[in-house]
Amino acid sequence: MDTFKSKITQKTELTHNVLELKIEKPQDFTFDAGQFIQVVIEQDGKEVLRSYSISSTPDKDHIGLCVKLLDNGLGxxxxxxxxxGDEIKFKKANGKFIVQNTNNDLFFxxxxxxxxxIMSMIENELKKGSEKQLHLLFGVQHETDIxxxxxxKNLAQNHNNFTYDITLSKPEDSWKGLGGRVSAHIPEEVSNSDFYLCGSPAMVTDVRKILIDNGKDVKDIHFEVF
Ligand SMILES: Cc1cc2nc3c(=O)[nH]c(=O)nc-3n(C[C@H](O)[C@H](O)[C@H](O)COP(=O)(O)OP(=O)(O)OC[C@H]3O[C@@H](n4cnc5c(N)ncnc54)[C@H](O)[C@@H]3O)c2cc1C
Known part of the structure; x- marks a missing residue:
């Protein structure tokens, strides 16, 4: 089946402009961690599609989405x-942004x-019992955007092979963590890791360039652009 109808079971405000949605997972719906669905929106009698990556793992009974709310955006x-309780219509999962089978560590x-x-990929790898080192570098503007x-924190506490850093590009004075864009925190030593990037076109372009300059082969840099 190509189009699914299901129910929104949970809607949570994660920040002032980011929502998390949980959708009941239809029995015949399958996906790989990292893939996205296309939500079908009715507009003026036509069907319009908007893509949203799945943030939950395939073993769960729901499909998680994390949606950034844009002013006047249709989706x-x-x-x-x-x-x-509302009904939601979406197409089958799609996309090639999935963890590749190599011996390298994983840098997200x-x-x-x-x-x-990326959350789906990390949780899925850890659930599978991966022994690779997994590291996440997560960037937002302000502390309130985290x-x-x-x-x-729970993932890092429960898995010795997972670490993460959060960096703020517009930190308040009280922030004690990393500052600057993610591009300011790319390691120079990149040979042992495969890289998975997801975010704005500008971020992906900048980070890819740094990784390539640092000697990373393009085939080991995987990305999804929103
Ligand atoms: C593979 C993939 C995965 C994705 N995953 C996610 C995800 O997990 N989470 C997520 O939040 N997004 C994701 N996106 C992005 C998402 O698909 C949408 O593009 C995004 O949510 C904006 O859609 P929208 O319908 O809200 O805005 P749109 O209606 O497409 O509008 C986009 C922007 O243009 C402005 N705009 C619209 N019409 C006009 C106009 N006439 N004049 C001036 N400005 C206008 C709107 O105000 C808005 O700011 C993904 C995209 C891809 C390709």
Whole structure:
């Protein structure tokens, strides 16, 4: 089946402009960690599609989405006004942004809602019992833009092979963590890791260039652009 109909079971505000949605997973719906769905939106009698990466892992009974709300965005408005219990229509999962089978460690870089597919990949790898080193570099502007901090903290506490850093590009004076864009925190030694990037086109372009300059082969740099 190519189009699914299901129910929104949970809607949570993660920050002032990011929502998390949980959708009941239809029995015949399958996906790989890192893939996205296309949500079908009715507009003027036509069907319009908007892509959203799945933030949950394939073993769960729900499909998690993490949606950044844009002013006057078509999809954004649908999610802003939707309620738990509402029906949602979407196409089957798609996309090639999935963890590749290599012996390298995994270095993930996400900005904003770009954390959605990367969260799914990280949790899925850890659930599978991967013995690779996994590191996440997560960038947002302000401290109030950070989400899933507890989820990340719990993962790091429960898995010795997972670490993460959060960097703020516009930190308040009280912030004690890393500052600057993610591009300011790319390691020079990149030979042992595969890189997975997700976020704005500008971030992906900048970080890819740094990684290539540092000697990383393009085939080991995987990315999804929102
Ligand atoms: C593979 C993939 C995965 C993705 N995953 C995610 C995800 O997990 N989470 C997420 O949040 N997003 C994700 N996106 C982005 C998402 O698909 C949408 O593009 C995004 O949410 C904006 O859609 P929208 O309908 O809200 O805005 P749109 O209606 O497409 O509008 C985009 C922007 O343009 C402005 N705009 C619209 N019309 C006009 C106009 N006439 N004049 C001036 N400005 C205008 C809007 O205000 C808005 O700011 C993904 C995209 C891809 C390709």
């Amino acid at each position: 954004s408005n649908v999610f802003k006004t939707c309620r738990e 870089i996400a900005t904003g809602a770009g954390l959605a597919p 989400f899933w901090q507890e989820r990340l």
